[in-house]
Amino acid sequence: MQPKVGDALNARSLAMASQLGLPLLTQCSTCQGVFSQVQHRLKSNPDYLKEINNVLQHQGYSYNGKTDIKHLLWVLVNDYGLENVQKKIKYSLKGTKLAAFYGCYLLRPSSVMQFEKDPVHPTSMENIFTMLGAEPVMYDGRTKCCGFPISMMDKEASFRMAGANLLEAKKLGADAMVTPCPLCHLNLDARQPEVASFLKEKIDMPVLHLSQLVGLALGVEPKKLKLDKHIVDTSSFLKKFEEGKIQK
């Protein structure tokens, strides 16, 4: 595809948000990365922005390069504030060990994705875990690729990548993995049975969306959070959560 087509289509979505006068909330590392990159390209090149706007204009849109685009993780940490989330917590996650899986596009390229103070050693997910009472598991894989982008091109390599991350987290005692990226979730959860049989390893690592984890602490029922819909059974993690669950 002509890169310009992709940029124009995304600029159109961003223009719609700015017409409403609202920031755009993403709950996916990949969406966030794509939008942030498009915005960066258009903002840093006024001629290019003009060229794209020429096309959008006769559809009734104009993009000013200014729409705020924020991932749920960033909103929780910066806009809403961890102290305020903490006030709303119903149950502590004490006793659970959690492994963050950030997803490439939330962190890189760091020239564009500037949320984390140190993109090599991000802290926002771990700060949420600690605030919720859980213990973060620090492992190399947390900033790596999940393997999803090549799951169609080279399934074996994709599985090896997902498997290495899952097993590393498991080895360090994680009860669950938590990700702000649904595409990572797909490769780490939906394909986990195949990954395990390909690597001839037992993995059984529950993988939660970030929103589900925060939801649990806020007191939302696991069923309502659809924690029973994941491919890998989440009950081992939920059991731990119930055991250590201290009403705040």
Next chain:
Amino acid sequence: MVSMKKVSRSKKIDQKKGQKTTSKNIKGLQKSEVSEKNVKEPSQEITFRIQRVIQGKTEMRDYKIEVGRGDTILDCLDKIRDDLDPSLSFRRNCRNTICGSCAMTINGRARLACKEHALNLIDKETTKENTKENAKEKIITITPMRNMPVVKDLVNDMTSFWNQYKKIKPWVDTGDKPLPEKEFLMSIEQFQELEQSADCIMCGLCYADSNGVEAEKEFLGPAALARAYRLIADPRDAKQEERIKAVDNKHGTWDCMHCFYCTEVCPVDVDPLAQILKIRKMAVEKGSTKTRGAMHHLTFIKSVKDSGILNENKLPIGSIGGIFNIVGMFEITPVGFRMLTHGKMPSLIHHKIPKIEDVREIFNHFKKESFKKKDDSPVNYQ
């Protein structure tokens, strides 16, 4: 700076640096700035946690030294070797981000030791060693590069990196092109096209941190592919078609995971990922539509063009070349079945977004344009 009993090589360097400052001072250059800086900033005690191979056994060892502002990691390694442990092995040569020798993993990321300033890392990086609980001690961790075997301490065996590099025939091949009497002339635009990829200093950092290489050792890797693009874009080279064909396959451009690590760690901004994506695009434009990658790409575009959004049911099928690819169908059926039984299958009825005409208009606009002139879009990583 470091307090040392014997006069070491690193001290000599410090002395040389001092001389340099003095000559600057004589010329009256930023005199106060230099001296003020030295007064204001005392050196700090830093622990270097370094991976060693001692009598065949791999272990981490701690070395404490005094580090001043402006000391590079390489300066520090020199000091450690000169003053504390002469058996510490690492590669270095130019000390100036030119030769690419001093590649290693510093605080968990592939970097050049001569490019990083130790105290900057202490100030900025939030490694687990630098968390609040451990803040009493300032630690920098150094290990050899990943994805390659270790010879000793911080020295890697880079054979696999060079082997992959050789596979793309990394020299200009003029083929049957008539040779000019003097030199080949290149326009500024032609040079600009290959300049970025030609900057590579072959340090291996991108290869060391590449997630693609980690998952598949046959993957050509970022540096070799960036080099391939550098030659594809070279007007002197006669093998453009062959070169594209040679890397337009699974372990060529299509094993790249878009993890961005190569682009992130490259010390001279080669942006290998961008070069890889340029080759992929050229291959598809030249009619190579049968690789899994190209089919995935084209199905994605068709879905957006048809309905304004991605048809998540059709994408995997399109990516394997349709339902008549029996082997491919076996590959994707299990995941589809699992999603279905867990109530996660996207709706089979795929709706178009409102105002789909707008989306098509955008497609048509740029299609018309691309016939008019060469595509000058900025590099888009998607």
